[in-house]
Amino acid sequence: MRPDLFEAPDYYNLDDLFSQEHLLVRDAARQWVKRDVSPIIEEYAQKAEFPKQIISGLAEIGAFGPYIPEEYGGAGLDQISYGLIMQEIERGDSGVRSTASVQSSLVMYPIYTYGTEAQRKKYLPKLAAGEWMGSFGLTEPNHGSNPSGMETKFKDMGDHYLLNGAKLWISNSPFCDIAVVWAKNEEGRIHGLIVERGMEGFTTPETHNKWSLRASATGELIFDNVKVPKENLLPNKTGLGAPLGCLDSARFGIAWGAIGAAMDCYDTALRYAKERIQFGKPIAATQLQQKKLAEMITEITKAQLLAFRLGQLKNEGRATTAQISMAKRNNVEMAIKIAREARQVLGGMGITGEYSIMRHMMNLESVITYEGTHDIHLLITGADITGMPAFK
Numbered sequence: 001m002r003p004d005l006f007e008a009p010d011y012y013n014l015d016d017l018f019s020q021e022h023l024l025v026r027d028a029a030r031q032w033v034k035r036d037v038s039p040i041i042e043e044y045a046q047k048a049e050f051p052k053q054i055i056s057g058l059a060e061i062g063a064f065g066p067y068i069p070e071e072y073g074g075a076g077l078d079q080i081s082y083g084l085i086m087q088e089i090e091r092g093d094s095g096v097r098s099t100a101s102v103q104s105s106l107v108m109y110p111i112y113t114y115g116t117e118a119q120r121k122k123y124l125p126k127l128a129a130g131e132w133m134g135s136f137g138l139t140e141p142n143h144g145s146n147p148s149g150m151e152t153k154f155k156d157m158g159d160h161y162l163l164n165g166a167k168l169w170i171s172n173s174p175f176c177d178i179a180v181v182w183a184k185n186e187e188g189r190i191h192g193l194i195v196e197r198g199m200e201g202f203t204t205p206e207t208h209n210k211w212s213l214r215a216s217a218t219g220e221l222i223f224d225n226v227k228v229p230k231e232n233l234l235p236n237k238t239g240l241g242a243p244l245g246c247l248d249s250a251r252f253g254i255a256w257g258a259i260g261a262a263m264d265c266y267d268t269a270l271r272y273a274k275e276r277i278q279f280g281k282p283i284a285a286t287q288l289q290q291k292k293l294a295e296m297i298t299e300i301t302k303a304q305l306l307a308f309r310l311g312q313l314k315n316e317g318r319a320t321t322a323q324i325s326m327a328k329r330n331n332v333e334m335a336i337k338i339a340r341e342a343r344q345v346l347g348g349m350g351i352t353g354e355y356s357i358m359r360h361m362m363n364l365e366s367v368i369t370y371e372g373t374h375d376i377h378l379l380i381t382g383a384d385i386t387g388m389p390a391f392k
């Protein structure tokens with residue numbers, strides 16, 4: 001891969017709206033991605049392996065639990081800082097951002113929000129430091145968009161719970177130390193349980209042959225009569241709203257992250273278009289390529305403003321699930337369209353691993369599907385504005 005020459009676009013002077021802390025946090029993440037992610041990520045994506053050596057760096061830039069209070073090892077930052085960190089990481093690679101999102105919003109968030117004080121103290125500092133890695137098990141082979149139908153279940157055995165079932169498409173599963181698993185009790189009520197690697201009957205086979213998110217490890221979580229200690233149940237929220245609350249937080253991060261991928265594609269295409277000479281002039285001087293580039297920066301700017309306002313609402317505790325859905329859906333679609341257009345600006349070079357665009361494009365095919373598909377987010381907006389859910 002070529003040297004990382006990335007220069008972030010800021011067409012509407014958005015930097016003026018960020019605090020000094022936001023800019024410091026963002027720039028530290030930006031520099032880290034340039035130094036530690038860009039030089040190696042193409043090779044890891046090609047060999048379909050998660051680069052474990054970057055875990056400590058992710059912890060150092062505050063990517064694990066940015067908004068978790070410092071007393072539990074988190075960075076104690078606000079939601080806009082969290083968004084900016086996700087933007088910068090996904091500028092490098094959506095798979096790396098996925099690892100950070102899962103750790104922060106799908107593992108640390110439920111332990112912090114729904115867990116006991118003992119659970120917070122036991123798990124959060126180690127997760128924040130990257131000493132332990134977590135995964136989040138909601139999706140099942142027969143239940144993706146409709147997780148309420150989940151079949152994974154647990155039984156009260158007196159001194160422990162007995163967990164049975166299987167989860168599919170789980171980010172970080174092959175190397176996770178713990179998994180936050182959503183399962184039904186004997187009454188059919190959904191609860192979260194913390195399952196630890198090493199518990200008998202718990203296995204995490206890897207899913208191979210992915211064309212997308214190749215630098216992120218994905219796999220299954222299989223529970224075959226796993227004895228889970230009673231103290232590993234998350235007691236403070238039950239029902240589908242518990243995992244959906246985690247997804248709100250993760251989707252918020254994706255709305256920002258997708259901007260990073262789009263920025264990288266735009267910046268690469270702009271630089272290439274200025275340098276590539278055809279018919280005696282740079283292709284950037286042709287109207288057709290200018291149309292592509294002008295539309296890209298317009299869409300990025302709109303997405304930045306959407307994410308920024310959502311960040312303000314989230315900081316005030318006012319961001320609704322439907323508002324988060326809208327931003328996730330819009331910004332990921334924006335990024336995937338920009339990746340496709342930017343790929344064409346590079347002509348044949350666009351399909352090679354010399355440039356990041358094709359990798360972003362493939363990655364975004366997962367991002368547009370996970371954490372609620374593009375269709376499901378549209379249905380969430382539809383239900384919100386009409387009051388008539390159209391899921392069934």
Ligand SMILES: Cc1cc2nc3c(=O)[nH]c(=O)nc-3n(C[C@H](O)[C@H](O)[C@H](O)COP(=O)(O)OP(=O)(O)OC[C@H]3O[C@@H](n4cnc5c(N)ncnc54)[C@H](O)[C@@H]3O)c2cc1C
Pocket residue numbers: 102136137138139143144145146168169170171172212213218366369370371372373374375376390391392
């Ligand atoms: C790389 C990757 C990593 C992932 N990581 C995790 C993870 O860490 N943890 C986790 O729990 N899950 C994870 N997922 C799972 C992801 O969240 C699901 O793939 C997603 O929710 C969609 O579920 P599904 O794949 O079963 O598709 P389905 O739900 O079967 O959907 C198939 C199609 O039908 C459409 N559809 C479904 N219902 C309706 C409806 N009512 N009306 C109209 N259209 C509908 C969908 O939009 C989609 O286009 C991951 C997925 C991928 C690809």
